[in-house]
Amino acid sequence: IDELVTEGVAGKRVFVRADLNVPLAGDTITDDGRIRAAVPTILKLADAGARVVVASHLGRPKGAPEARFSLAPVARRLGELLAGTGGGAVTFAADTVGDSAKATVAALGDGEVTLLENLRFNPGETSKDDAERAAFADELAALADAYVGDGFGAVHRKHASVYDLPRRLPHAAGGLVATEVGVLKQLTDDVKRPYAVVLGGAKVSDKLAVIEQLLEKADRILIGGGMAYTFLRAQGHDVGDSLLQEDQIPAVRGYLERAKERGVEFVLPVDVVAADAFPDLATKAPAHPVTVAADAIPAQRMGLDIGPESQKLYAAKLADAATVFWNGPMGVFEHPDFAGGTRAVAQALTDSPAFTVVGGGDSAAAVRTLGFADDAFGHISTGGGASLEYLEGKTLPGLAALED
Numbered sequence: 001i002d003e004l005v006t007e008g009v010a011g012k013r014v015f016v017r018a019d020l021n022v023p024l025a026g027d028t029i030t031d032d033g034r035i036r037a038a039v040p041t042i043l044k045l046a047d048a049g050a051r052v053v054v055a056s057h058l059g060r061p062k063g064a065p066e067a068r069f070s071l072a073p074v075a076r077r078l079g080e081l082l083a084g085t086g087g088g089a090v091t092f093a094a095d096t097v098g099d100s101a102k103a104t105v106a107a108l109g110d111g112e113v114t115l116l117e118n119l120r121f122n123p124g125e126t127s128k129d130d131a132e133r134a135a136f137a138d139e140l141a142a143l144a145d146a147y148v149g150d151g152f153g154a155v156h157r158k159h160a161s162v163y164d165l166p167r168r169l170p171h172a173a174g175g176l177v178a179t180e181v182g183v184l185k186q187l188t189d190d191v192k193r194p195y196a197v198v199l200g201g202a203k204v205s206d207k208l209a210v211i212e213q214l215l216e217k218a219d220r221i222l223i224g225g226g227m228a229y230t231f232l233r234a235q236g237h238d239v240g241d242s243l244l245q246e247d248q249i250p251a252v253r254g255y256l257e258r259a260k261e262r263g264v265e266f267v268l269p270v271d272v273v274a275a276d277a278f279p280d281l282a283t284k285a286p287a288h289p290v291t292v293a294a295d296a297i298p299a300q301r302m303g304l305d306i307g308p309e310s311q312k313l314y315a316a317k318l319a320d321a322a323t324v325f326w327n328g329p330m331g332v333f334e335h336p337d338f339a340g341g342t343r344a345v346a347q348a349l350t351d352s353p354a355f356t357v358v359g360g361g362d363s364a365a366a367v368r369t370l371g372f373a374d375d376a377f378g379h380i381s382t383g384g385g386a387s388l389e390y391l392e393g394k395t396l397p398g399l400a401a402l403e404d
C-alpha cells in the first residue's frame with residue numbers, strides 16, 4: 001500500500017476489500033476487532049486524499065439482501081472509530097453495485113470514506129461460475145480506479161471481490177494483510193522452538209489438514225474443545241454423551257501414531273468439566289457441572305471444558321515454549337461454568353515470554369469476552385479459516401491475486 005500511496009492516490013477512487021464480518025446480536029456489534037483492524041489502511045488512504053470505497057461481506061446470506069446481514073451497524077461503528085482518530089464521517093450505500101452505490105461513490109470528496117452494503121447480497125460474489133463472478137467483478141471495478149486487498153479473514157475465499165477484482169485494477173496489499181502474512185511466516189518459515197500449538201473448537205474434521213502440516217512443524221500439540229473427545233475415544237476411552245466424530249477416529253489414530261514416530265508430543269485433557277445437557281447460552285442458567293477424569297466420562301454426561309488438572313498441565317506445557325499458536329476455544333466459553341479452560345490457556349499465553357499468536361474469529365472473540373486485552377498477546381489474527389489454510393500450506397486466492 002505504501003507504494004500505491006507514494007505513486008499518488010489523491011482524487012482517486014480506491015476500493016478497499018476489508019473483512020468486517022463481525023459478530024452481531026441484533027444490530028449490536030459484540031466484538032469490533034475486525035473493524036478496528038481495518039481502520040489504519042482506510043485512514044492512510046483517506047489522509048492521502050483518496051476517495052475510499054470500503055466493501056466487505058457479513059455472515060453468509062444466499063446472494064440476496066437480508067436485513068439481519070446488513071452492514072449498516074458496521075458503517076456506524078466505522079464512522080465512530082474514524083472520527084476518534086481524526087477521520088471524517090462514513091457514508092453508507094444501500095447496495096453494492098446499484099444506483100445507491102454509484103451515487104454514493106460519485107458523491108465522495110477527496111479523503112472521504114463510504115461503505116458499500118454486504119457484497120454477498122449479490123450472487124456473483126460467491127458464485128462458483130467464473131463468468132458470473134467476473135460479471136460482478138466488472139461492475140465493482142467500474143466503481144474504482146485502484147484496489148487494496150486488506151480483508152485478511154477472507155483471502156482464502158475465491159470470491160469476486162477477493163480474487164477477480166484485483167485482476168481488473170492496479171492493486172496492492174493493505175497494511176493488515178501485510179502484517180498478518182508476516183506473522184504467519186514466523187510460524188512457518190522461521191519458527192523459534194519449542195513451538196507449541198493449542199487447537200480447540202468443535203470439530204476435528206475442520207482441523208485435519210492443519211494437524212497434518214503441524215506434525216511436520218510443531219514440537220507439541222495441545223488439544224481441547226469438542227474435538228478432544230474424538231481423540232480420547234481414539235485412545236479407547238469412554239466419552240459419554242460428549243461431541244464425537246466417529247468417522248474421524250481412524251484419522252486421529254493415524255495422527256497419534258505419526259506424532260509418536262516424529263517425536264511430536266500430543267497433549268490431551270486429563271480431566272474434563274461435564275454436565276448432563278448442553279448449557280443454555282441465552283439465560284446462562286447454572287449447568288451444575290462436575291469434574292471427571294477424561295478417561296472415564298460417565299454415560300449421559302458430556303464434556304464441555306477441559307478440567308482444572310488439564311488447565312495446570314496445559315499451562316505447564318506452554319510455559320517453556322518460544323512460539324505458541326492457538327486456534328479454537330477449550331470449551332463452551334460463552335457459559336461461565338465452562339469458560340475456565342479457555343481462560344487458563346489465554347492466561348498462560350499472556351504470562352508467557354513466547355511469541356504468541358491467537359488465530360481465528362472465535363478465539364479472538366473468546367479472549368476479548370473473557371476480558372483479556374489485545375496487547376497481552378503477540379498477535380491476534382483477524383482470520384480464522386484464512387490463517388489455518390495458510391498454515392496448511394494452501395495457496396490462498398486473495399493473496400495469489402495480489403501477488404500477480
Ligand code: 3PG
Nearest residue numbers: 019021153154361384385
Ligand atoms: C471468517 O469469519 O472467517 C471470514 O470472515 C470468512 O467468512 P466465511 O467463512 O463466511 O467465508
